[in-house]
Amino acid sequence: MREDRPPPPPSRGGAYSPPPPDQVLENVLEHVLQFLTFRRDRNAAALVCRSWHRAEALTRSELFIGNCYAVAPRRAMERFRRATAVTIKGKPRFADFNLMPPDWGANFTPWVTSMAQCYRALEKLCLKRMFVTDEDLELLASFPSFRELVLICCDGFGTSGLAVVASKCRKLRVLDLIEDEVTDDEIDWISCFPEGETCLESLIFDCVECPIYFEALERLVARSPSLKKLKLNRYVSIVQLYRLMIRAPQLTHLGTGSFSPSEIVAQGDQEPDYSSAFDACRSLVCLSGFREIVPDYLPAIYPVCANLTSLNFYGEACFLCLQVLDTVRDAGLQAVGATCKDLRELRVFPIDAREDSEAPVSDVGLLAISEGCRKLQSILYFCQRMTNAAVIAMSENCPELVVFRLCIMGRHLPDHVTREPMDEGFGAIVKNCKKLTRLATSGLLTDRAFSYIGQYGKLVRTLSVAFAGDSDTGLKYVLEGCPRLQKLEIRDSPFGDSALRSGLYRYYNMRFLWMSSCRLTRRGCKEIAQQMPHLVVEMINGEEEEVKEDYVDTLYMYRSLDGPRADAPSFVTIL
Amino acid sequence: MDGCSSNDLGCPQLLDLISKDREWLVQKGEQRSRGSKSEEKKLELRLGPPGEDYGTKLEREGSILSLGYFSNHKDNTYTFGGFTNTGDMKTAENGWIMKNNGSQNQQFSFTEKFQSNNNAEKKVFSSAAAASANPAVVPNSSQKRTAPAPVVGWPPIRSFRKNLVSSSSSKPVPESPNEVPNKVSSEKTAQSCGKGFFVKINMDGVPIGRKVNLKAYDSYEKLSSAVDELFRGLLAAQRDSSAGGIHHKQEGEKLITGLLDGTGEYTLVYDDNEGDRVLVGDVPWHMFVSTVRRLRVLKTSELSTLCLGIRQEKTRLDAASK
Numbered sequence: 001m002r003e004d005r006p007p008p009p010p011s012r013g014g015a016y017s018p019p020p021p022d023q024v025l026e027n028v029l030e031h032v033l034q035f036l037t038f039r040r041d042r043n044a045a046a047l048v049c050r051s052w053h054r055a056e057a058l059t060r061s062e063l064f065i066g067n068c069y070a071v072a073p074r075r076a077m078e079r080f081r082r083a084t085a086v087t088i089k090g091k092p093r094f095a096d097f098n099l100m101p102p103d104w105g106a107n108f109t110p111w112v113t114s115m116a117q118c119y120r121a122l123e124k125l126c127l128k129r130m131f132v133t134d135e136d137l138e139l140l141a142s143f144p145s146f147r148e149l150v151l152i153c154c155d156g157f158g159t160s161g162l163a164v165v166a167s168k169c170r171k172l173r174v175l176d177l178i179e180d181e182v183t184d185d186e187i188d189w190i191s192c193f194p195e196g197e198t199c200l201e202s203l204i205f206d207c208v209e210c211p212i213y214f215e216a217l218e219r220l221v222a223r224s225p226s227l228k229k230l231k232l233n234r235y236v237s238i239v240q241l242y243r244l245m246i247r248a249p250q251l252t253h254l255g256t257g258s259f260s261p262s263e264i265v266a267q268g269d270q271e272p273d274y275s276s277a278f279d280a281c282r283s284l285v286c287l288s289g290f291r292e293i294v295p296d297y298l299p300a301i302y303p304v305c306a307n308l309t310s311l312n313f314y315g316e317a318c319f320l321c322l323q324v325l326d327t328v329r330d331a332g333l334q335a336v337g338a339t340c341k342d343l344r345e346l347r348v349f350p351i352d353a354r355e356d357s358e359a360p361v362s363d364v365g366l367l368a369i370s371e372g373c374r375k376l377q378s379i380l381y382f383c384q385r386m387t388n389a390a391v392i393a394m395s396e397n398c399p400e401l402v403v404f405r406l407c408i409m410g411r412h413l414p415d416h417v418t419r420e421p422m423d424e425g426f427g428a429i430v431k432n433c434k435k436l437t438r439l440a441t442s443g444l445l446t447d448r449a450f451s452y453i454g455q456y457g458k459l460v461r462t463l464s465v466a467f468a469g470d471s472d473t474g475l476k477y478v479l480e481g482c483p484r485l486q487k488l489e490i491r492d493s494p495f496g497d498s499a500l501r502s503g504l505y506r507y508y509n510m511r512f513l514w515m516s517s518c519r520l521t522r523r524g525c526k527e528i529a530q531q532m533p534h535l536v537v538e539m540i541n542g543e544e545e546e547v548k549e550d551y552v553d554t555l556y557m558y559r560s561l562d563g564p565r566a567d568a569p570s571f572v573t574i575l
Numbered sequence: 576m577d578g579c580s581s582n583d584l585g586c587p588q589l590l591d592l593i594s595k596d597r598e599w600l601v602q603k604g605e606q607r608s609r610g611s612k613s614e615e616k617k618l619e620l621r622l623g624p625p626g627e628d629y630g631t632k633l634e635r636e637g638s639i640l641s642l643g644y645f646s647n648h649k650d651n652t653y654t655f656g657g658f659t660n661t662g663d664m665k666t667a668e669n670g671w672i673m674k675n676n677g678s679q680n681q682q683f684s685f686t687e688k689f690q691s692n693n694n695a696e697k698k699v700f701s702s703a704a705a706a707s708a709n710p711a712v713v714p715n716s717s718q719k720r721t722a723p724a725p726v727v728g729w730p731p732i733r734s735f736r737k738n739l740v741s742s743s744s745s746k747p748v749p750e751s752p753n754e755v756p757n758k759v760s761s762e763k764t765a766q767s768c769g770k771g772f773f774v775k776i777n778m779d780g781v782p783i784g785r786k787v788n789l790k791a792y793d794s795y796e797k798l799s800s801a802v803d804e805l806f807r808g809l810l811a812a813q814r815d816s817s818a819g820g821i822h823h824k825q826e827g828e829k830l831i832t833g834l835l836d837g838t839g840e841y842t843l844v845y846d847d848n849e850g851d852r853v854l855v856g857d858v859p860w861h862m863f864v865s866t867v868r869r870l871r872v873l874k875t876s877e878l879s880t881l882c883l884g885i886r887q888e889k890t891r892l893d894a895a896s897k
Contacts, residue, residue, distance in 0.1 A: 097728035134784065153733070160777075160784050179733060185777060185784050349732065382730060409730045466729065491728070 022051070029055040039064055058082055065089065066511050068106055068130065069536065072562040073114035084145075085124035086115070092514050092556060093464075094489055095129065096153060099516055099554070100540060103569050108132045108156075110567075112139050124148035124174075134161035141168035147199075148174035158183030159210055166192040173226070176204040184210040191216040195223075202229035206255045211235045222247050231255025245277040333365035337372025345378040350409065363390035363416075370394035378403035385416040386443060391425030395432040404429050405440035411467040411492075414444040421445055427452030430460070437484075440464035450474035454481020462487040472499035479503030489514040497524025500555075504528065507535055508559050516540075516554040522575075525555055529575035536560045537575040538568070776870035778806045779841070779877075789864050795835055795856050802843060802872060803831040834872070842875045 019027075033056055036042050046056040063083040065076060068090045077083070090106025108130045115122055122143050132154050140146060141164050149165060149172070159182060165175065166189050190212050193200075198220070212235055221227060221244050228251060232241065236257030245251070336343065346369060348361055361383050367390045369376065376398040386408050395401070406426075414421050422443035430436060430453050437459050441449065445468035453460065454477035461484050469475065475495040478485070479502050488510065496519035507513065507528075522539065529537040540554040564574040777784040785805050792798045807830065833839020835856045843855040846869040855863070855870070 094728065094731075096733045097731045099728045158775075158784065183775065185775070350730070382732075407730055411726070411729065464731075466731070492726075 026051055026055055030059050033059045037062075061085060063087070067558050067560075068111070069565050070511075070558060070560050073111045074118075075562060077114055077118035081118070083119065084121055085126075085148075086119070086122065087126040087128075088130060089128045090130035092489065092512060093129070094491065094514055094516065099491065101569075101571055104540070104572065105565065105567055105569070106130045107567060108136050108154075112136045115140075115143075119143075121145050124150075126150040126152070127154055128152040130154050131156040132161075133157055134164070137161035138164045138168075141165045145171065147171040150174065150176040150178070151180050152176075152178045153180065155181035158185040159187045159189045159208070160185040162208075163187045163189040163192040166190070167194065170194065171199060173199050174202040175200070176202055176229075177207055178204060179207050182208045182210065186210075188213045188216060190220060193220050198224045199226055200224040201226045202253075203227065204229060204231040204255065206231045206233050206257070208233050214240050218243055218247065224248075225250075227251065229253035232257035242277050330361055330365035330368065333361060334368040334372075337368040337370075341372065341375070343369075343373040343376055346373070346376065347380040348382055349380075350382045363387040366390045367393050370397040374398060375400055377401060380405045380407075380440075382407045382409060384409055385413065386422065386425070387417050388415045388420065388422060388425040388428075389417070391422070392428040395425075395428040399433060400435065401429070401433040402435050403438040404433065404436060405438070405464070406442055407440065408443040411442075412444045413442075421449070423449040423452065427456070430456040434459075436460060438462040441468055442466060444468075446470050447474040447477065450477040451481075454478050457482050459484055461485060463489070465490045465493055467492045469493045469495060472496050472502075475499035476502045479506055486511045488512075490516070490518060492517040494519055497521055497527070500524055500528060504531060507532055507557065510559070512556065512558040514554070514556050515552075518551070518555075520552045520555050521550055522552055525552055525557075526575045528557070534559055534561070536564050539573040539575060541571050541573070772864065774867055774870055776802065776805070776872065778810070778872035779874050781806060781809050787870065789867065794860055795863075798855075799834045799843065802834060802870075806872060807831055831872075833875075837875055837878075840875060841872050842878055843870065844873055844878075845870045 018024075029052060033042075033045060033052075036045060036056075036059075039062075042056055042060055046053045057079050058081065060080045061083055062085040063076065063080050065071065065086070065088045068088050088108070088111060090108075091100065091104060094100065095104065106129060108127060116139055120143060122140075123145050124147065125140065126148075127150070129152070132151065134157050137157055138161065140149070146169050149169075157180075162175075162177075162182070165172070200220075203220075203224075210233075212233070214236065217236075218240075221230065227248055230244070230248065230251055231253065232244070232255050234257055236244075238257075241257050245254070333348070336346070348365070361381070363383070363386045366381060366383070366386065369379070370390070370393050374397055377400050379394075379398075379401070380403075383406075386406065391406065394404075408422070415425075422441075423446055426439075426441055426445065426449050430439065436457065439453070439457065439460055439462070441464065447470045450469060450473075453463070457463075457478075460482050463478065463482070463485060465488075472495055474493070475490070476499050478488070479499070485506065486509075489512075491514075495515065500515075500520060501524070503513075525537055525539060529535065535557055536559075537555070537557045539552050540556060568574055772789045773786045774789055775784050776787050787798070787801060787805065789798070792801060810831065811829065831839065831841055834841060834843040844852055845855050845863070845867045846852055847866040848868055849866075852871075858866075
């Protein structure tokens with residue numbers, strides 16, 4: 001595929017000679033293709049013919065790499081020479097839950113090294129589950145136009161890397177650190193932002209578990225007139241929050257930090273008027289935080305509750321919130337159902353994340369949500385017990401559901417009322433929620449549940465399965481039935497080589513398949529690897545010595561244009 | 576469960592729910608102690624017949640399962656669902672064996688090794704047979720119900736969220752390997768990865784820290800020369816940039832010497848596992864390696880002003896070099 005256009009014909013004697021027709025077409029194409037923004041549309045356009053492929057490649061400004069090992073950095077950057085925004089995803093999601101040893105890979109360094117040559121004009125970068133070092137950040141900070149950095153679930157860097165980004169990226173507008181692991185290098189990175197007015201629009205650092213120098217933050221907020229999103233970490237007390245809100249009434253997204261006073265609160269002092277501070281933030285639409293909430297302060301947020309359409313929240317007692325700890329209990333969820341009629345997304349996390357603990361939310365809460373929040377599109381719900389009836393009710397009440405992730409924390413738990421498997425509940429979800437693209441299952445499930453998924457889950461792209469199924473047939477249903485399946489992650493389920501083989505013709509169309517603690521043998525995996533040369537088949541072992549068992553611990557396989565990676569650690573065997 | 580109260584609510588007043596929160600907080604405390612008691616019960620070695628109530632209020636499928644634990648033994652193999660990092664599997668008490676009395680096929684194959692050394696990284700993996708049913712078992716059978724032996728990575732919650740829970744409440748950290756212990760930043764700076772022992776090292780005047788693999792050295796001299804190599808170039812670059820000039824020459828790099836004896840411009844110190852700051856070189860090498868958490872290269876002239884041996888408060892915040 002040639003990237004370069006054929007050279008224009010030489011002009012004679014200074015007279016203007018019109019460009020050849022095919023070049024005119026290409027110019028027109030490029031102009032038109034610039035209006036295509038959706039990735040899927042662009043991919044389709046690129047398949048039309050060679051010149052469309054070329055034109056599309058030259059006009060693509062946003063590059064999305066769903067799996068950092070699917071393509072070598074150089075190849076991607078040579079095709080899309082003019083990309084200014086890049087998103088890269090690294091480790092598979094189950095790595096978040098300690099199902100993968102550290103140092104598996106997903107290193108950002110080779111990417112940033114190539115970018116330093118090919119993408120000097122880079123403006124935006126979003127990384128998810130990548131290993132990013134301080135040196136990488138330092139290199140990134142040297143790109144002259146760089147202005148947006150979003151790091152999600154990344155690790156490998158510390159506050160010293162943040163300090164360099166803050167001080168060197170003069171045009172920085174967005175610095176979003178979301179659920180990263182940030183080492184405390186005891187550098188006050190907030191102070192490293194240059195003096196004078198900044199163009200900061202978003203500063204999210206609630207995951208940074210390092211104390212900050214509050215006065216520096218206050219001064220930074222004061223000199224950032226464009227700041228709209230600010231999410232503080234738990235080292236910001238409620239008093240400090242007040243001071244920040246006073247300075248930034250234009251905020252639309254606020255993460256409140258601890259929402260409790262620090263220890264040094266003098267008794268006689270008058271407490272600030274938090275309520276009016278919240279009231280002054282007329283544009284607030286997204287509220288989160290409340291990391292160490294003291295319920296006494298909650299009434300302060302009442303003025304904004306009516307305006308809020310989206311709330312994210314970790315806390316103990318707030319009930320009008322999208323993302324809550326389950327201490328709100330079913331009663332609290334009923335309140336949500338009663339009041340938040342426009343709720344689109346809800347996440348309920350357990351405050352006590354053990355299987356056997358007393359969870360305060362259950363099928364009752366789920367039912368209440370489904371009855372009240374008819375426009376619900378996405379739900380993540382942790383509970384200890386559930387019934388098919390509640391899940392079926394949700395499938396009927398919330399037809400707009402796109403994401404349904406239910407985690408019944410006890411493994412293999414059936415419907416606690418009827419004692420039956422949860423097959424019918426999940427079956428109803430895939431059957432009634434016609435827009436469903438993401439599904440995570442739990443509880444006692446037989447192969448029947450998977451037959452439902454295969455039969456009705458025609459739009460499902462992401463499926464997470466744990467401790468479920470009876471036999472290979474279950475997995476076969478899914479692999480044969482779900483045409484849009486892209487990401488399949490399975491753990492601790494009795495699926496074996498025969499099921500794996502049944503999906504052979506699917507794997508090139510999928511981003512990845514993860515199967516850990518199932519019944520795959522090395523030989524079965526090797527067969528796949530031999531028959532599918534463009535598939536990278538990784539066997540990840542818990543021990544560095546040879547595996548003594550017949551079954552493979554973890555199979556992680558993905559398509560790749562550039563063959564097996566060179567940076568695999570010793571505990572990874574690529575077949 | 577206070578599900579019974581749900582019917583009374585009708586149209587809940589905001590303030591009502593606030594006052595209930597305090598109840599919730601109190602109840603939570605009770606629950607936790609209940610929870611931890613039942614957890615402790617499970618850790619007991621039982622000789623009696625299976626089928627006891629483990630003290631949880633949840634309904635369980637019959638009484639077919641029993642739990643016991645064995646002290647770690649290299650020949651025993653156990654099953655867990657996945658891998659774990661150093662911090663997760665602290666003691667041998669976390670080993671479980673699960674027996675399913677009712678099932679015909681009791682031969683679950685457990686596929687794990689325990690290492691008795693707490694410091695060594697315990698990597699744990701599972702076999703399929705453990706938690707999932709034998710295909711011969713009838714699906715609805717209660718035999719599938721496994722007792723809540725802690726399994727790595729389940730429930731699927733990121734450690735970030737678990738930490739915020741344990742940091743916002745003052746309960747003791749449970750022993751379940753499922754829970755990631757409270758992060759202490761000094762622990763994060765020292766990562767043990769089997770073949771390497773990486774420790775973060777910072778130098779005065781250089782904003783970017785580095786990491787050194789202490790397993791690659793066996794003496795202080797080698798460490799000192801490694802530190803010199805590591806920072807020599809960086810230090811020169813810092814000097815150049817602060818002087819305003821751009822020199823790309825090698826001769827601008829000065830060797831960093833005298834790190835261990837106080838004769839050089841810089842001195843090597845370290846933070847140990849008790850939070851104290853200690854001069855490098857005082858103790859035998861192997862003792863140093865076992866207690867070091869973080870290395871620092873400080874200006875010798877400023878050493879006397881520091882209180883070595885007293886941990887700097889984490890809340891001390893410098894405006895760092897910009």
